[in-house]
Amino acid sequence: MQSGRNEIDDMIVHEKMQVALEYQNDAWADGRADGIEPEIIADAAIAFAMRETIRQRGEEGAEALLESLRQRMLAGEFSPERNIQ
Secondary structure: OHHHHHHHHHHHHHHHHHHHHHHHHHHHHHHHHOOOOHHHHHHHHHHHHHHHHHHHHHHHHHHHHHHHHHHHHHOOOOOOOOOOO
């Protein structure tokens, strides 16, 4: 029974991630349409995410997030050539 609950939880998290990415894509497009350079949009998004992570999880939680992102980046997860299904 527990594995079924975990699968449902995973599906919910995946669905929320897809919606959050749509919101981010919309915000990115709005910023670009207003003439804001991608580097500035990215820096602002990362700074906001780090502030919120530190507020919610503390500095150790933020550090763990950064390490997780680093590992995912090195694994190619964020590569533009990667196909997401």
